[in-house]
Amino acid sequence: MQLSHHLFFVKLAGMQIVGVDFTSAPRRAKPITVAFGAADGKVLRIDGIDAHPGWASYEAWLAQPGTWIGGFDFPFGLSRELVEHLGWPQTWAALVTHCATLERAQLRATFKAFCDARPVGNKFAHRVTDGPAGSSPSMKWVNPPVAYMFHEGTRRLLDARVTVFGLHAGDPRRIALEAYPGLVARAVTRASYKSDERAKQTPERRAARMHIVQSLEDGTHPLGIRLVMKKALRRELIEDGSADWLDAVLCAVAAAWAAQRPNFGLPSQLDPVEGWTAGALHDGILPQAR
Numbered sequence: 141m142q143l144s145h146h147l148f149f150v151k152l153a154g155m156q157i158v159g160v161d162f163t164s165a166p167r168r169a170k171p172i173t174v175a176f177g178a179a180d181g182k183v184l185r186i187d188g189i190d191a192h193p194g195w196a197s198y199e200a201w202l203a204q205p206g207t208w209i210g211g212f213d214f215p216f217g218l219s220r221e222l223v224e225h226l227g228w229p230q231t232w233a234a235l236v237t238h239c240a241t242l243e244r245a246q247l248r249a250t251f252k253a254f255c256d257a258r259p260v261g262n263k264f265a266h267r268v269t270d271g272p273a274g275s276s277p278s279m280k281w282v283n284p285p286v287a288y289m290f291h292e293g294t295r296r297l298l299d300a301r302v303t304v305f306g307l308h309a310g311d312p313r314r315i316a317l318e319a320y321p322g323l324v325a326r327a328v329t330r331a332s333y334k335s336d337e338r339a340k341q342t343p344e345r346r347a348a349r350m351h352i353v354q355s356l357e358d359g360t361h362p363l364g365i366r367l368v369m370k371k372a373l374r375r376e377l378i379e380d381g382s383a384d385w386l387d388a389v390l391c392a393v394a395a396a397w398a399a400q401r402p403n404f405g406l407p408s409q410l411d412p413v414e415g416w417t418a419g420a421l422h423d424g425i426l427p428q429a430r
Contacts, residue, residue, distance in 0.1 A: 217278065
């Protein structure tokens with residue numbers, strides 16, 4: 141099944157853009173990181189970055205009135221193959237509501253049982269967008285635990301009544317798009333640019349972050365967005381070995397790119413249980429060429 145939606149185009153000078161580097165277990169050492177700024181054409185100005193070390197502050201931010209387009213770094217959907225096999229709801233809000241009733245351990249056990257019954261080399265069920273986005277299957281619970289990110293992230297989008305474009309109609313002034321910072325980063329370099337382990341925060345990874353930041357500032361990457369920010373913020377993006385701040389900015393870049401395009405650059409037909417990653421290829425055509 142697919143969900144149709146009308147062409148939607150945003151072209152507003154000064155449109156507020158946010159990028160969210162998400163974690164399923166926010167804490168002081170690893171908060172949810174939100175970059176915010178404004179886009180004018182292909183220029184994205186990042187004004188600052190906020191850190192939310194717990195659910196309360198993040199939920200309060202997400203629910204507050206505003207006008208923004210946001211890129212969120214977690215999967216918005218599950219594989220249709222998985223959902224049909226489990227007999228789960230096949231509309232986005234109903235699927236998210238159902239999954240929210242499950243404890244994390246139940247979700248893991250359900251997904252593990254599905255994988256255990258499948259042959260080696262084909263354990264996980266993938267969404268269509270995983271291939272062009274280069275992302276992990278959204279049912280994966282380790283390395284990285286994106287299943288938990290889906291579990292925690294989508295319920296809060298639904299509770300905050302934002303519009304999840306193409307999947308759920310909410311407040312039309314707050315528009316959430318699935319984003320993947322690795323997709324934007326890989327358009328610049330294939331080199332590893334981050335690690336949460338301090339011992340692995342090497343000069344080579346710092347050099348990769350510097351290269352990414354420079355490319356974003358110059359606009360010399362496939363999405364073509366040119367980043368503007370203060371020197372102190374630029375320095376933090378380069379020096380932060382975990383790249384949480386940089387990942388939030390990369391999500392904002394994807395949102396700024398999407399804001400210029402009909403349907404936010406997404407396919408005109410979206411599967412209502414799978415969703416799509418902003419900036420990923422579809423129909424064999426580079427989205428930025430549309």
